[in-house]
Amino acid sequence: MSKVKILSTKKLSKKHKMKIKSEGFNYSEYDAISIEKVIFDIPKPYKNVVFSSLNAAKIVIKEVKWLKNSSIFCVGKSTEKLLLKNGIKCVKTAKNMQKLLIFIQKNSKNDDFLHFCGNLRLPIFSEKMKKWNKKFSELIVYQTKILKRKILYQPDAVLFFSPSAVKSYEAMNKMDDLICFCIGKTTSNSIKKKTKEIVYIKNPSIENLIIKTIKFFKE
Secondary structure (H helix, E strand, O other), X not given: OOOOEEEEOOOOOHHHHXXXXXXXXXXXXXXXXXXXXXXXXXXXXXXXXXXOOHHHHHHHHHHOOOHHHOEEEEEOHHXXXXXXXXXXXXXXXXXXXXXXXXXXXXXXXXXXXXXXXEOOOOOHHHHHHHHOOOOEXXXXXXXXXXXXXXXXXXXXXXXXXXXXXXXXHXXXXXXXXXXXXXXXXXXXXXXXXXXXXXXXXXXXXXHHHHHHHHXXXXX
């Protein structure tokens, strides 16, 4: 029997690559997107700050010095872990932006919010804040570039870590025979083409996605 061919749309750490290979899978990888920091003016202090991505947090904690005095809201345990490592506590961490917005709606009144984000952020934050007549600003701190690439063989499964990576892969490749493993529901919902199967994890992390993928094929 031939080995299951797994393709990752993000270059993984040596530890994560070895975890997949040690289970007997044929593994390959490439970066479907690139992240580039943009020059931005340091904003005035905000009472409430929202991070919807780890990339935004990595950039902002190096530039903005007043975050420890703000109430921080973030998406994803990886983002929360990075912030805590830098002495910044989170008021609320949610699995996705939709769940975070539900918390904000219930627990905030007339507060101002600043959302640090990338150029390809989903519109859900601004749409909801406008709908609720809440004061907010969005500051783009990085650009996501789509790196379109034709895959010259047919993988059995592809690992997706963002809607942007899905968009990149779909642009040049067929999806109908793929099993797509997605780091969260937002990423899985972004898949537009017909696929063999879509699997997503409820507690987003690279580690959990790899475990889910291995378990799926072992069973």
